[in-house]
Amino acid sequence: MHEQHTNRVGLLGWPVEHSLSPAIHQAAFNSQHLPWHYELLPVQPENIEKGIRAILSSDLKGFNITAPYKGTIIPYLSRLDDISRTLGAVNTVKREENGDWMGYNTDVYGFKKALEMTGAFSSDAPIVTLLGNGGAAVAVLAALLEMNVKRIVVLARNEEKSIQLLKRFEADRKINTDIISLSLEKKNIENSLSKNHFIINATPVGMQHVQQETLFAEDISLPEGLRFMDLIYHPWQTYMMEQVIRAGGTAWNGLNMLIYQAAAAYELWTGIKAPIEVMKDAAIRRITK
Ligand code: NAP
Numbered sequence: 001m002h003e004q005h006t007n008r009v010g011l012l013g014w015p016v017e018h019s020l021s022p023a024i025h026q027a028a029f030n031s032q033h034l035p036w037h038y039e040l041l042p043v044q045p046e047n048i049e050k051g052i053r054a055i056l057s058s059d060l061k062g063f064n065i066t067a068p069y070k071g072t073i074i075p076y077l078s079r080l081d082d083i084s085r086t087l088g089a090v091n092t093v094k095r096e097e098n099g100d101w102m103g104y105n106t107d108v109y110g111f112k113k114a115l116e117m118t119g120a121f122s123s124d125a126p127i128v129t130l131l132g133n134g135g136a137a138v139a140v141l142a143a144l145l146e147m148n149v150k151r152i153v154v155l156a157r158n159e160e161k162s163i164q165l166l167k168r169f170e171a172d173r174k175i176n177t178d179i180i181s182l183s184l185e186k187k188n189i190e191n192s193l194s195k196n197h198f199i200i201n202a203t204p205v206g207m208q209h210v211q212q213e214t215l216f217a218e219d220i221s222l223p224e225g226l227r228f229m230d231l232i233y234h235p236w237q238t239y240m241m242e243q244v245i246r247a248g249g250t251a252w253n254g255l256n257m258l259i260y261q262a263a264a265a266y267e268l269w270t271g272i273k274a275p276i277e278v279m280k281d282a283a284i285r286r287i288t289k
Contacts, residue, residue, distance in 0.1 A: 009269055010039040012055060012073070013066035017042070020234075020283050021064055024262050027282035031275050036061075043069075052076050056101060062094040062269045064262075070135055077103040087138050088168070092265040104268060107139035110261030111231075112147065117256050120227050121198060127151040129192040131184065131215055132203035133162045136231050140202055141179075145169060149177050153192050155184045190220050199244075201230045206238030214239050224248035233258055234287050255283060 011021045017040065025038035041063060043051030048069065055063065056076060065073050070089040074080065077093065078100035084090045090103035115121045128149055130137055133156035144152055154162045162181035169175060182188045192199065193216075206213050216222060226249035230238045233254040241251035263274035 004035045007034075007036045007061045007269075008039065008058075009036060009060060009062050009064075010041040010055075011064045011066060012041040012043060012052070012069055014042055014044055014068065016040045016066065019066065020258065020286050021066075021262060023282045023286045024259070024279045025266060028266055028275050028279050029270075031278040032270075032272060034270060034272070036270065048072060060095065062092065062265075064265055065091050065093065067135060074103065077101045079103070081105070083108050083142060086169070087142055089135060089138060091261065092268060094268050104265075105139065105142075106261040106264035106268075107136070107257070108142045108146070109264045110257040110259070111140050112143040113260035114252070114254070114256035115143065115147075115229070118227070118229065118250075118252050120250060126198040126227070127153070129153045129155060129199045131155050131189075131199065131201045131205075133158065133165055133181075134202065137202035138165060140200055140231075141165070141169065145175060145177055151178045152180075153188075154179065154181045155188055155192065156181070157184050159183050184215070186217055186220070189215060189217075193220065193223060193226065197225075197227055199226065199228045201228070201232070201238075201240060204232070206230060206232050206240050207234070209235050212239045214243060216240055216243050222247035222249060226250075228252070230254060231257060233283070236287055255280070255287075259283060 011019055022038045022040060029036040041055060070091055073090050080103040084103050084105035087105055089105055092104040092106050094102050096102055128144055130140055130152060133154055156162050159181055166179055166181060205215050222244055224247060226244050228244040228249060228251045230241050231254035232238050236253060244251045259280050262279060263276055266274040
């Protein structure tokens with residue numbers, strides 16, 4: 001009897017040891033009896049060039065990329081899909097039949113699905129406030145622009161970075177959305193809360209399990225009916241989510257974004273429909289362990 005060949009995929013990043021991706025993908029492969037294995041590919045920044053070359057000359061079928069290498073990987077790839085070219089960020093790579101390495105960004109799709117699944121978002125209704133302007137915020141912006149949202153307010157500590165980011169989008173596509181960039185200060189947050197209906201946290205504020213970390217100062221009054229999505233999924237409910245719910249609003253965490261970006265990568269690699277519920281259960285088991 002000859003041994004079945006295993007197809008290898010993995011996650012390039014630094015650090016990666018707390019990632020849920022191996023659990024999510026392996027549960028999906030196993031549930032569909034696919035001979036695939038998902039592994040961690042940690043590479044320290046000082047070794048990144050050598051690390052990427054080693055990965056690309058290995059027998060991997062593909063890999064995900066997380067912080068801080070979503071942009072670093074680009075010059076090493078043969079081609080990019082449109083969205084990853086616009087964003088300058090790749091989170092999924094696939095080896096083509098001819099050996100070429102193709103880059104994709106499935107975070108945008110993941111966020112769009114997550115937003116749709118809230119059932120509380122339609123592009124004609126909300127004005128969106130986006131907290132943060134890092135890697136995740138870029139994917140959120142791209143998704144919101146694709147959805148033709150009327151107005152987006154970006155609140156971030158580094159306004160210059162927001163301006164550069166918005167320029168990149170303006171250069172690359174026709175935008176029907178009115179976008180404003182402001183500093184992440186209490187007054188601007190407060191104004192957004194009173195005027196806007198949908199807030200998205202794309203900063204890591206709230207990831208500290210022990211502290212009540214928040215960008216909503218306790219003396220800010222959160223309007224009833226506020227809709228809030230935190231891209232964080234661990235802890236399951238962040239303190240900001242708690243604040244919104246306490247004030248009579250609705251809050252969602254980032255799990256669906258995580259699951260749907262993973263599902264899209266899985267489908268690119270295997271060509272088989274991803275088992276969403278299996279992936280979700282695997283993530284929840286890890287988060288609530
Ligand atoms: P990133 O590229 O490092 O960007 C972080 C952003 O948050 C930057 O704008 C940063 O501002 C800002 N920030 C950091 N600490 C802050 C603080 N204490 N107060 C105010 N702003 C602060 O990180 P990322 O990859 O975008 O990730 C952001 C969050 O999204 C993380 O919690 C991550 O877990 C989550 N995420 C979730 C998913 C998902 O699938 N659900 C996917 C990706 C990311 P500066 O530039 O001024 O530092």
